[in-house]
Amino acid sequence: MSSSSSDENDEIEERLDDIIEDFIDEIYDDIVEAEPIPQRTRSYTERHREGGQHQLSNDYFNDDHSIYSIQTFRRRFRMNKGLFIRIVDGLEQFFPFFQQRKDATGRWGLTALQKCTAAIRLLAYGNSADxxxxxxxxxxxxxxSCLHHFTDGIIQLFGDEYLRRPTAEDLQRLLDMGEKRGFPGMVGSIDCMHWEWKNCPTAWKGQYARGHGKPTIVLEAVASQDLWIWHAFFGLPGTLNDLNVLDRSPLFDDLLEGRAPRVRYMVNNHMYKLAYYLTDGIYPKWSTFIQTITLPQSPKQQLFAQVQESIRKDVERAFGVLQARFAIVKNPVRTMAKEKIRKIMRACIILHNMIVEDERDGYSMRYEISEFEEGESSRTSKVLNATPTLNEIPTILNNIFPNRNDLRDRQTHERLKNDLIENIWNKFGDED
Structure with a gap:
């Protein structure tokens, strides 16, 4: 009797459980599923983009009567109108993103002028996108989207020309400029700049920040007197100093691999074959680097230190002009994507060099080297053939191109520095 009654009780409990579950399901269906599921809607704002294009054209691009002058255009767009039109036409021709197209309703979209102007404004002023x-x-x-497509287009369309290594003609002009200023064989000055990374990922902050400082990304650059940036190496963490960056830099790769033009110049009746850069005191005493004299003792050393420190400011001026033209490089960068940051910096340097080339005639740099264009008699710095001819090829291959020991030869550095001190004194010493 007891076993049969217990089985009946179990069956009754199971039936009650089933009834309760069915009841709960019905209540859930009536209350929860009966309510409409909220749909995520995307708000649309009618911005009247045609009016924006009309106003932009009337303000700057109406040839007959633009509201703002070319001087105002130069100040707000950071470049002359002709150069900006050249950039817009090139991007519109080769990149579909900048071509005006119709949407599904047959309405025309944004023009290339609107998209490029938006990108330039973000680069020039460093403001938020809205x-x-x-x-x-x-x-x-x-x-x-306009900003990132613009940087990609600038790099692809103009990068090979305006981020090139110096050609034989460029190198000869740099050598003439250096000789005119008292440094035969000098092809520019080198230094590093740090760009603050505001939204650096937390896991990377120890790698990109020094101590309690803010995360930064390093740019190594070589600039000449006309502010053209001939070498740009960007992307290393801010914890590295100039020497660490130099150790990873491809600055001398072309020279060591035989792709760079060969030079020859004379200083104080001594012949040298490796061009050099002016640097500050942190760089090593190599034959390709010339630093100032920290504690000059004689009048010759004092004059050399004065001239060297003034000319070495070329790269500092280039950094200052780059940040003044494109405030996005001066302000802390907000994006988290490192590749996008690298492209922004690269595009800004390309635009900087394009502006330098466009305004070089006004800078009157040709006046600086006019004496060398009259003939070869007064020129002591020359660019030789980029590749040796059959008659020039020596029997030992190591004699064709310099090796790392030649670049880092301290004795050559000391001898060249002493010759430069004498050359500076002979050239400018009597002016006082």
Whole structure:
């Protein structure tokens, strides 16, 4: 009797459980599933982009009567109007993103002028992406897309020309400029600049920040007197100093591998074959680096230190002009994508060099080296053939191109520095 009654009780409990579960399911269906599922909707703002294009054209690009002058255009766009039109036409021709197209409703989209102007404004002023909405009539996400497509297009279209290593003609002009200023064989000055990375990932902050400082990314650059940046190596963590960056830099790769033009110059009746850069005191005493004299003792050393420190400021001036033209490089960078940061810096340097070339005639750099264009008699710095001819090839291959020991030869460095001290004194010493 007891066993049968217990089985009946178990069956009753199971039935009650089933009834309760069914009841709960019905209540859930009635209360929860009956409510409509909220759909994520995307708000649309009618910005009247046609009006933005019309206003932009009337302000700057109406040939007959633009509202703002070419001087105002130069100040706000950081370049002359002709150069900006050249950039817009090139991007519109080769990149579909900058070509004006119709949407599904048959309405025309943004023009290349609107997209390029938005990108230039973000680079020039370093503001957030939605600041161009009120004038150019495009949203924040569209402005960011314009910026990144613009940097990609600038790199692909103009990178090979305006981030090139010096050709034989470029190198001869740099040598003439250096000889005119009292440093035969000098092809520029080198230094490093740090760009603060505001939104650096937390896991990387120890790698990119020194002590309690803010995370930064390092740019190594070589600049000449006309502020052209001939070498740019960017992307290393801010914890590295100039020597660590130099150790990883491809600065001398072309020279060691035989791709760079060969030079020859004379200083104080001594012949040298390796061009050099002016640097500050942290760089090593190599034959390709010339530093100042920290504690000059004689009048000759004092004059040399004065002239060297003034000319070495070329790269500092280049950094200052680059940051003044493109405030995005001066302000802390906000994006987290390191590749996008690298492209922004690379595009800014390309645009900087394009502006330098466009305004070089006004800078009157040809006047600096006019005496060397009259003939070869007064020129002591010459660029030889980039590759040796059959008659020039020696029997030992190591004699064709310099090796690392030649670049780092301290004795050559000391001898060259002493000759430069005498050359500076002979050239400028009587002026006092």
């Amino acid at each position: 600041t161009v909405d009120e004038y150019l009539r495009l949203g924040e996400s569209t402005a960011l």
